[in-house]
Amino acid sequence: MFDPADFPEPTRVSVNGVELEVFEAGRHHAGEPIVLCHGWPEHAFSWRYQVPALAAAGHHVIVPNQRGYGNSSRPSEVTDYDIEHLSGDLIALLDHYGYDDATFVGHDWGAMVVWGLTLLHPxxxxxxxxxxxxxxxxxxxxxxxxMEEVLGGDFYFVHFNRQPGVADAVLEENTSRFLRNLYRKNVPLREPEPGMVMINLANAExxxxxxxxxxxxxxxxxxAFESSGFTxxxxxxxxxxxxxxLLADVDPIIRQPALMIYGDRDAVARSEDLTAFVPHVEVVSLDCGxxxxxxxxxxxxRAILRWLEQQSAV
Structure with missing residues (x-):
């Protein structure tokens, strides 16, 4: 297990009208920059095992808590969290460090941001x-x-939108239990329960x-979440x-080299036509959730470093 004391100390960086809490490793301008983008409900600390390995391989590793997370700014307007703002934060971060471009790595919602960032700022x-x-x-x-038509009103994406504030309050009331129940592996398959999955997790004994x-x-x-809340x-x-x-008028094709890592037991569906939109993609599957x-x-x-090495040899 990782000792949290070994994670880099953060700095606060003003970008794009907000302040981001940013963790770094490796030397500035000494190697190719690589930006790690966490998902929900995560934190820069989610990349604790990747940061030292990437820094040791010569990269300047930049790991922000994105807006809404940790000690980064939490704007009050809902629209301040759209893909233009989220990708704009990352572009402004590159500008702050003086980089023209970088490799971007995303997990879960972080992957959604990285896909959108690549379309908006190729x-x-x-x-x-x-x-x-x-x-x-x-x-x-x-x-x-x-989603509402196919998965119904209790699907958590839909519930978050149609019943604003309801889930936020339940998760904040049960932060420790929710995160303990969510961050699990080897979870047995079973029939979905009625109700909204995240609220169920927050209430499960x-x-x-x-x-x-x-x-x-x-x-x-x-x-972090007891301090920031979930909203x-x-x-x-x-x-x-x-x-x-916002993505209506952009070229929908990702033209950069790409690596897609799936978990074989992940509930998130795989893409059936990934290469139609990401033609230069390599796919890796790992035995996990x-x-x-x-x-x-x-x-x-290993998968990331091997692929990066292959790309640098091209």
Whole structure:
């Protein structure tokens, strides 16, 4: 298990009208920059196993707590969390460090941001590495409308939007229990329960499967969310249809070299036509669930470093 004391100390960086809490390793301008983008409900600390490995390979590793998370700014307007703002923060971070472009790595919602960033600012992204969430085709109808019809009003993306504030309050009231119950591995398959999955997790007395991390590691996440609350982070979901509209006129093809890492037991669906939108993609599958870089840190690092080495040899 990782000792939280070994994670880099943060700095606060003013970018794009907000302040981001940023963790770094490696030397500035000494190697190719690589930006690690966490998902929900995560934290820069989610990349604790990747940071030292990437720095040792010569990269300048930049790991922000994105807006809404940790000690980064938490704007009050929902629209301040759309893809233009989230990608704008990352572009401004590159400007702050004086980089023209970087390799961007995303997990879960972080992957959604990296895909969107690459579409909106293609010249600032040299390579793409995403975990769990593949490229999401824009489709004919707004994402939320489609999800509500197919998955129903209790699906958590829909619930977050249609019942604002309800889940936020339950998660904040049960922060420690929610995160303990969420961050699990080897969770047995079972029939979905009625109700909204995240609220159910926050209220469940007994966690399923095995703990994903040590108590000290989990405490980093619990402490961060007890301080920040969940509303800013859930506001990312409340911009799903706004993002659909914002991406209407961009070229939908990702032309950069890309690595897509799936967990074989992840509930997130794989893309059936990934190469149609990401033609230069390599796909790797690991024997794990959703929390790929936590569950299989060494295998994740090997896959990323091997692929980066191959790309530098091209």
């Amino acid at each position: 010249h600032r992204v040299s390579k793409v590495i995403n975990l769990s969430l593949p490229y999401q085709e824009r489709g004919e109808r707004p994402w939320l409308e489609f 007994t966690p399923l499967g095995d703990p994903l991390m040590s108590d000290r590691e989990l405490a980093v996440f619990v402490s 800013g982070t859930i506001n990312w979901y409340r911009n799903l249809d706004r993002n659909w509209h 959703h929390w790929i870089q936590h569950e299989k840190p060494e295998e994740t690092n």
